[in-house]
Amino acid sequence: MQPPESLPDKSLARRSFAAAAASYDGAAVLQQEIGRRLLERLDLVRLRPQRILDLGAGTGQCLPGLLRRYRGAEVVALDIALPMLQRARARGRWLRRPRCVCADAERLPFADARFDLVFSNLMLQWSLDIEAAFRELQRILRPGGLLLFTTFGPDTLHELRDSWGQADGYSHVNAFADMHDLGDALVRSRFADPVMDVERLTVTYPDLGKLMRELKQIGAHNVTAGRPRGLTGKGRLRRLESAYERYRRDGVLPASYEVVYGHAWATSCETSIPLESLRR
């Protein structure tokens, strides 16, 4: 089944992140800052996790923070793009080496109740079926375990989405889920007490080319299923640039990011079977 137009094409996203592994760290300043803020939130949580999963760990920017915070814990880094994990492995000198697993967040190769904490910075917006991803996380967390994540909300890159809309009408920017829909999906996946909040950040660029290059360097350029095929013609690019120029303020072009922070607690996977049905 083809994903809807504005959802990411998963195999293309994997290839795109694989190709961006070498340039990711140099360009992912925003991702690093959001990761730092997400790690800080762990200070407010009374949890001594023994087994931690960094879901969509990328080049491992958040791994040193996790290893430092939880010195005795086993940390597993999982990503769908192998070259990202290879960068993570090669990252500096490790306090303790994290285990690296190349797999899809929607089909995790772990036993039930394996982890106490799942930490995920800016990966879940790449999921095609967020509820399937949450169900997997509920399965691999022990009851009482914590899921802590960030993802992007619908206002993210709205200037780029609207400008492309004017330039050629194709889908170029992922559709991002609303905070309330994420909360509902968590509840449907039997997570308890979901808490969500949103932070709005704006990054500015001297020109559109710089923003587009940066998105490519982190592997997050256009990988939607409804993207136009073939090369982008000069005419389309010119129309895009002039549409984006409408947003210029104080000499710079803004790119908006709606960052959604969420956490929720895993519940017991037990299901109750009425005695009657067993007798039958």
Ligand SMILES: C[S@@+](CC[C@H](N)C(=O)[O-])C[C@H]1O[C@@H](n2cnc3c(N)ncnc32)[C@H](O)[C@@H]1O
């Ligand atoms: C924006 S990067 C974030 C990386 C890292 N968490 C950080 O803070 O820098 C998103 C990562 O999610 C990974 N990813 C995307 N879809 C995935 C999936 N379905 N399963 C596992 N990883 C995925 C990508 O390969 C990429 O490394």
